[in-house]
Amino acid sequence: MNIDMIRAAAHRIQGHARVTPMLTSPFLDEIAGRRVLVKAECLQHTGSFKFRGGWSAVSAMEEATRKRGVIAFSSGNHAQGVAAAATAHGAPSVIIMPTNAPKLKIDNTRALGAEVVLYDRTGGESREEVGDKIANERGLTLIRPYDEPQVIAGQGTVGLEIATQAAELGVTSGDVIACCGGGGLTAGIALALEAEAPNMRARPAEPEGFDDTARSLATGSIQRNATETGSICDAIITPQPGDLTFPILQRLVGPGFVVSEDEVLQAMSLAFKRLKIVAEPGGACALAAALFHGxxxxxxxxxxxxxxxxxxxxxxxxxxxxxx
Amino acid sequence: MNIDMIRAAAHRIQGHARVTPMLTSPFLDEIAGRRVLVKAECLQHTGSFKFRGGWSAVSAMEEATRKRGVIAFSSGNHAQGVAAAATAHGAPSVIIMPTNAPKLKIDNTRALGAEVVLYDRTGGESREEVGDKIANERGLTLIRPYDEPQVIAGQGTVGLEIATQAAELGVTSGDVIACCGGGGLTAGIALALEAEAPNMRARPAEPEGFDDTARSLATGSIQRNATETGSICDAIITPQPGDLTFPILQRLVGPGFVVSEDEVLQAMSLAFKRLKIVAEPGGACALAAALFHGxxxxxxxxxxxxxxxxxxxxxxxxxxxxxx
Known part of the structure; x- marks a missing residue:
């Protein structure tokens, strides 16, 4: 995992992923007590940065392998990112989703061209068993949501854009806060900043009660969350930092932020009012940290x-x- | 009023106004039955395209005149655009607002650096009397919201960006629909397209009951609205097309669209769900036309x-x- 892989991903993504804008508001600056630059990755295709990792992974595959198709486990943003990227490459995609996933997300994933296979979370079936069986039968390639080098490389392109866009606004040092689940985005940004903006430092933001990354960084070893349910920030809840991502985080990022549910909701409302963008709860953790943990x-x-x-x-x- | 003024405005605005993104969604394409490209000018500084016109007008003034200050009549987006542009130029600004304007808009305009002077709409005072008195006393320059060449030139920079961004997405012909009040934006876009994308054509969109521009275009002479109140699309309600803007519209734009309140609200909801942007009612008329008047x-x-x-x-x- 290195900067060359991120640069190569940026090359493959160019013209396909959007260069999302860096937004600002004097009203947010006043709340934070400093300038706040918001990288609006909610405006990315499929509504999240996950499209970048999906595109990077699918575009990096050899043609013959890609033609057989890809498979992913996800009830949310990774599903839509992989589905859209695969369809655009003419590759079939299978997404394994729980039967109780929101209907809208199932419908969206299907509409983006994926075959959605539902498994019953309560029925004793493991999603890995369901997925492995299909993958083996059809020769599909698994795209993991964060512990996958080409996915980290794709997410790292956010960091390359941040380095350029922040410099255009006169900012070349300081913290870059990313909402953090398994750490693919945070690790990718950290690697990009190391190369392109060495005075900037990535830092993860997580919701209270699901701060596995912050605790792992603080203790120096991978810590788990006590539970994976019960957060409004569903998009970024993972059991623990990844085996690939954590060493990168440990080497490069600053201490993690832990934000409350109320801070997240307030950040969503301020993003609506001051930036005119729609943030999901898991997508607003970083802004909540910037505004309320100054x-x-x-x-x-x-x-x-x-x-x-x-x-x-x-x-x-x-x-x-x-x-x- | 010509393309050279728009190009000059683009030069003055560069690095100050945002180049707003052109957004797309396969889900919107499906509803519309064709590709829909959305120029997200809600992401502009101060939350609307009015910042461009304000910046263009203030930056075009001679330094000595500018130093004395500017004045505008507005209860909404023009107020914020002019206030922000004047403050950034170190020029004082006075905005005349009705006492019953929304408190948030008054607060925002003040926070952006303007002196807000309230007049009582019901108390017999005409805002022109209030404004003229202050302007004469202090030597302020009036910036009209649309019947002002440098304001039209600033709004026209939206059209220059559309020509470039649409071409990047492979679109070089077709209609460009703009939410239309006094016609400054629509006229500016029309002039820009005439020069930069001659196979594209501007068309205005207005809410039902306030379709003065559509009727003026259809009849070939300036028509008035019966009333100026009672629309959720408050930002784009004006008595009639401007004396400067209408001849440009008449020469260059296609027939106007008239959309219902329900279509506007549905377009706002779809912009939320599919593009992750916040549209105000007056800002969603064009999208409503694109989606529901195919x-x-x-x-x-x-x-x-x-x-x-x-x-x-x-x-x-x-x-x-x-x-x-």
Whole structure:
């Protein structure tokens, strides 16, 4: 895993993924007490940065392998990213989703061209068993959501864009906060910044109760979450940092932020009001950290990555109502 | 009023206004029955394209005149655009607003550096009297919202960007729909397209009951709206097309679209769900036309300008609830 892989991914992605804008608002600067630059990755195709990793992985495959197809396990953003990237390459994709996944996400994944295979989480079936059987029968290649070099490389292209866009706004040092699940995005950004903006440092943001990465960084060894359910930040809840991502995080990133559910909802409302973008709860953790945890940040500017916008209308409306 | 003024405005604006992204979604394409490209001008500074016109006008002034300051009449987006542009140039700005304007808009305009002068709409005071008195006393220059060449030139920079961005996506012909009030944006885009994308054509979109531009184009002479109140699309309600803008519209643009309130709210909800952007009602008219009036559009692609995102949380939440 190195910067050359990220640069190669950037080359493959060019013209396919969007160069998402870096947004700012004097009103957010005032809340944070410093300049806040928001990388609006919710405006990416399929509504999250996951499209980059999906495209990077699918485009890196050999043609004959790709033609047989890809498979992924996901109930959310990774599913849509892989499905869209595979379809655009003319490759079949199978996404294994739980039967109780939101209908909209199942419908979207199908509409993006994937074959969705449902498994019953409560029925004793393991999704790995379901997936392995199909993958072996059809010769499909598994695309993991974060512990996969070409996926990390794709997510790292966010970091390359941040280095360029922040410099255009006069910012060449400071923290770059990323909403963090398994660490693919955070690790990719960290590697990109190491090469392109050595005075900038990636830092992960996670919701309270699901701060496996922050604790792993603090203790120096991989820590697990006690549970994987019960967070509104569903998109970034993973059991623990990845085996590939954690060593990169350990070497390069600063301490993790842990934000509350109320801070996340308030950040969503402020992103609506001040930036005119839609952030999902898991995608608003970094902005919440930038706005409400300024005491743990140094310097006169901070970058926050708004990682996704795939949120149900009712959840979004509730956030606006609670924090008008 | 000509293309050279727009190009000069683009030069002055560069690095100050954002080059807003052109967004797409396969789900919107399916609804429209053709490719839909959305120019997300709600992501502009101050939340609407009005920042461009404000910047263009303020930056075109002679230094001595600018130093004395500028004045504008507006309860909304033009106020914020002019205030932000003036402050960035170190020039004082006075915005005349009605006492019953939304508190948030008054607060925002003040926070952007303007002196807000309130006048009582019901108390017999004419805003022109209030404004003229202050302007004469202090030597302020009036910046009109649309019947002002340098404002039209600034709004026209949206058209230059559309020509470039659409071509990058392979679109060089078809309709470019703009939400239309006094016609400054539509006229500016029309002039830009005439020069840079001669096979593309601007068309205005307005809400039902406030279709002065559509009727003026159809009859060949300036028509007035019966009333100026009672529309959710408050940002684009004007008495009639401008004296400067109408001749440009008449020469260059196609027939106007007239959209219903329900179509506007549904377009706002779809922009939320599929593009992850916040559109205000007046800013969603063009997208509503592109999605729901396809029978009046030719060709396999259409561009819709989402002109602004300054909408109250309660109005936005209602749109999501009504059209989930």
């Amino acid at each position: 005491d743990k940040i140094e310097g006169d500017a901070v970058v926050a990555v708004c990682t996704g916008g795939n949120v149900d209308a009712s959840v979004f409306a509730d956030a606006l109502k609670r924090f008008p | 029978d009046k559009i030719e060709g396999d692609a259409v561009v819709a300008v989402c002109t602004g995102g300054n909408v109250d949380a309660s109005v936005f939440a209602d749109a999501l609830k009504r059209f989930p």
